Amino acid sequence: GENVEQHPSTLSVQEGDSAVIKCTYSDSASNYFPWYKQELGKGPQLIIDIRSNVGEKKDQRIAVTLNKTAKHFSLHITETQPEDSAVYFCAPEGSNYQLIWGAGTKLIIKP
Amino acid sequence: DVKVTQSSRYLVKRTGEKVFLECVQDMDHENMFWYRQDPGLGLRLIYFSYDVKMKEKGDIPEGYSVSREKKERFSLILESASTNQTSMYLCASSIPTGLGGYTFGSGTRLTVV
Numbered sequence: 001g002e003n004v005e006q007h008p009s010t011l012s013v014q015e016g017d018s019a020v021i022k023c024t025y026s027d028s029a030s031n032y033f034p035w036y037k038q039e040l041g042k043g044p045q046l047i048i049d050i051r052s053n054v055g056e057k058k059d060q061r062i063a064v065t066l067n068k069t070a071k072h073f074s075l076h077i078t079e080t081q082p083e084d085s086a087v088y089f090c091a092p093e094g095s096n097y098q099l100i101w102g103a104g105t106k107l108i109i110k111p
Numbered sequence: 112d113v114k115v116t117q118s119s120r121y122l123v124k125r126t127g128e129k130v131f132l133e134c135v136q137d138m139d140h141e142n143m144f145w146y147r148q149d150p151g152l153g154l155r156l157i158y159f160s161y162d163v164k165m166k167e168k169g170d171i172p173e174g175y176s177v178s179r180e181k182k183e184r185f186s187l188i189l190e191s192a193s194t195n196q197t198s199m200y201l202c203a204s205s206i207p208t209g210l211g212g213y214t215f216g217s218g219t220r221l222t223v224v
Contacts, residue, residue, distance in 0.1 A: 034212065036213075041217070041218075042217055042218070043115075043201050043203070043215030043216050043217050043218050044154075044201075044213075044215050045215065046212055046213065046214075049212065089153070089154070098156070098159070099213065101153050101154040102153065103151075103152075103153045104153055
């Protein structure tokens with residue numbers, strides 16, 4: 001079946017530094033690659049997404065890069081702030097158009 | 112502000128009870144989903160629906176059923192609650208398949224005792 005792996009499972013960075021989370025997937029037919037952020041006590045929220053005809057997309061401090069050949073995409077957060085602390089999920093769209101969820105990365109921003 | 116609303120944030124039920132979890136969205140989305148979220152297991156799809164009165168099994172449908180009588184409402188039913196159904200339940204909705212972007216509710220934390 002379709003497989004999604006997310007690394008690392010936990011990431012601790014100093015406030016102001018950058019954070020990168022990587023997601024690898026197995027379904028070569030995937031064409032949609034979103035990242036979700038889940039804060040404590042809330043449901044996941046879409047923060048950025050990219051489609052397979054684009055290699056990189058940026059939205060202020062957040063960017064997503066896609067390497068379709070290698071079947072991975074990454075979330076980049078620059079100038080991290082305390083409010084970036086959360087669990088982040090990648091969820092590439094599978095061949096049946098449903099999202100296939102990674103296990104999540106807990107991002108801790110140290111003051 | 113567009114929303115997915117789950118009727119309860121916290122729920123405690125007894126083993127064997129029939130439990131209803133309600134989800135309502137105000138975005139006129141065709142697609143609706145029920146997930147459960149457990150530590151270390153991520154999000155697992157229970158059931159989904161692409162249209163009124165339509166339902167499809169997800170990855171872990173056993174012990175659950177759903178109802179979608181109206182476009183905006185998708186209900187998850189635990190026919191006979193068991194302790195292994197203690198979990199966080201998340202409802203989501205989206206525009207038609209292939210266009211991505213799920214909107215989630217805040218979740219219902221269900222404890223079965």
